[in-house]
Amino acid sequence: MANITKKQKQVFDFINSYISENGISPTIEEIRKKLKLRAVSTIHEHINTLKEKGYLSKSDNSARSISPSRQIKSVIEIPIVGRIAAGQPIEAIENREDTISLVNPNIKSSQGHYALRVIGESMIDEGIFNGDIVVIKKQSVAENGQTVVAIIDDNEATLKKLYKEKTRFRLEPRNQNMLPFFRKEVEVRGVVVQVIRNISTEEEKKPQKKTKHGFRTIDLFAGVGGIRIGFENAGFKTVFANDFEPQCKETYDLNFKDSKLVVEDIRKIGIDDLPNFDFLLGGFPCQPFSIAGYRQGFNDKKNRGNLFFDIVRIIDARKPEGFLLENVKNLKSHDKGNTFKTIEEMLKTLGYHVKTKVLNSMEYGNVPQNRERVYIVGFKNKDYYEKFRFPEPAKLTTKITDLLEKNVPEKYYYNGKPLFKKLQGNIKEEGKVYQWRRQYVRENKSGVCPTLTANMGTGGHNVPIIKDKRGIRKLTPLECARIQGFPADYKLPHGIADSALYKQFGNSVTVTVVESVAKQMMKAMNS
Incomplete structure (x- = not known):
């Protein structure tokens, strides 16, 4: 049986006692008042966790449909004896301050056993965050790679992997x-x-409003960070980023100082693996809905279309303030519109007000690329939804020649190559x-520029071609990044094949379009 926290047990016990006394289950509001919490979202989070762990069931969407699935047995109270540094070591503290209730078959x-509150961020890639509680099994030896409580340097304690x-x-x-450190003892x-x-508890006392860094976002299917840049330029703060492609990590991490890219299949990411956030962002895989991907949609053999349901899973569990999703224009017409209708209905069923629009990069992002994408914006707050407007079209003032590199390596030129003769007679204008x-x-x-695609440079889908003073050549990966609206200081890693870089920027969003949408979202919430 999965463990639960002390607060989750309080929620469960109140639901049980309320049903015993009244014959019906309590409403979310009644639970909130009983536990003296001001944020309804926190109650939803506790209830969703209890549902996931099999303690509660909810038969429908009515107000009083919560019921216990089973009784909680063998609750163990583990003493919380102090703090532990997940950062620089701190003086060991051993004063019992509280207990935590666990239901865990592995802890008899x-x-x-004892528990410690975590201070610091040195273990965040292990899923251990500042403020978490770690349960410790007392022992004086450990195997290589285990996460341990280690005492070093005259009674200083730290939480680290030990080798x-x-x-x-x-x-x-x-x-x-952060770097490792070494000790002889x-x-x-x-x-x-x-x-x-x-x-x-501080977040429980107030609604999820803007922090000093802006609304917090998680960046799913993040690629090389195009959506992140657009939202951060609009005042949002990224707290988590994920993608399945390992090569994206090198490009992504080179350009962002914090919230590095977590490379993992989104289907393996648990709800508890995610930090608190206000908005979910995701350009979920478009290949199954695009013409180039043969429009397989939810029936895509690689299950890429079905990854949308993981977005639904996360939104349903965490109930963020809202979301932005991006996909190809053909998503709206796939399966005679039924696919898009299903997506909209599922998002609305989760309690969100949804607006959608197809935006072309050359009309809404001031970049010379004919790229049509559908943007799906959702708000939990109806007032925000009603105030939100998609951006107005803007005049295209940027030319292709404004974005070209000055010193292009010879490898990008077709001069003297087999294809050159076929190109020479047809490509005449700079x-x-x-x-x-x-x-x-x-x-x-x-x-x-035509739409940049993920399969540029492979098969028959070659990289767009231009003519400059030196000859006929393909666009470089950096030029593709610029045509996607990435800023001038965006860096490309060395040692990655051009084909991988072309794929990364073909898969990306147009940063300037996303930024214009994000600014409209922020405006709606601050007006």
Whole structure:
């Protein structure tokens, strides 16, 4: 049986006693008043956790449909004896200050166990955050790689991964911004057997409003951070980022100092793995809905279309203030509109007010790219929803020639290569963009770049072609980034193949379009 926290047990006990006395279950509001909490979202979070762990069931969406699924048995009270540093070591503190209630089949007794409150962020990549509680099994030895309570340097305590080397111990954090440290002697006081996620009491006392850093966002299907840049430029704060592609991490982490990219299948990310956040952002996989992806949609053989349901899973569990989702224009017409209708209905069923619009990058982002994408914006607050307006079209003033590199390596030129003769007779003007379509050259009459795609440079979908003073060449990865609206100081890592970089920016969003939408969202919430 999964463990529960002391607060979750209080919720469960109140529901049980209320049903015994009244014959019906309490409403969310009655639970909130009983526990003296001001944030309804916190009650929802506790109830959703109890549902996930099998203690509660909810038969429908009515106000009094909560019922216990089973009784809580074998509750163990573990003493919280102090604090532990997940950062720089602190003086060991051993004063019993509270207890935590656990239901865990692997912990038979409170004997031999204790709990500590975590201070610091050195273990965040291990899923241990500032304010969490770790349950420790008392023991004086540990295996390599276990997370331990270690006493070092005259009674200073720290929480780290422990590794025994030839003549020393390595205490290793799980935070890419922090370095390990080494000691010849380490006293092990126990190993971590459980992590209890913290729900801040300060956040329970007030609604989820803007912090000094702005509304908090999680960046799902993050790629190389295009949506993140757009939202941070509008005043939002990123607290978590995830993508499945390992090569994206090198590009992503090179450009962001905090909230580095977590590379993991989103289907394996648990609700408790996510920090508190206000808005969910996600350009969920578009290949199954695009023309290039053969429009397989929810029936995509690689299950990419079904990843939308993980967005639903997270929104349903956490009930954020809102979300922004992005996908290809063809999502609206897929399966005669039924796919998009299903998506809208599911989001509305979760309690959100939804607006959608197709935006073209050359009309809403001031970048010379013909790229149509559907944007789905949702708010839990109806007032925000009613105030929100998608941005108005803006005049395109940026030209392709404004975004080109000055010193381009020879490898990008077709001069002297087999394809050159076929291109030479058809590509004559500088400042225009062309495409090689297997057997012929197509000129983009509008003077803008065609839609950049994930499969640029492979098969028949070659990178767009231009002519400059040195000859005929393909666009470089950096130029593709600029055409996607990435800022001038955005960096590309060395050592990654061009094909991977083309894929990253073909998969990305147009940053300037996202930024304009994000600013409208912020405006709606602050007006």
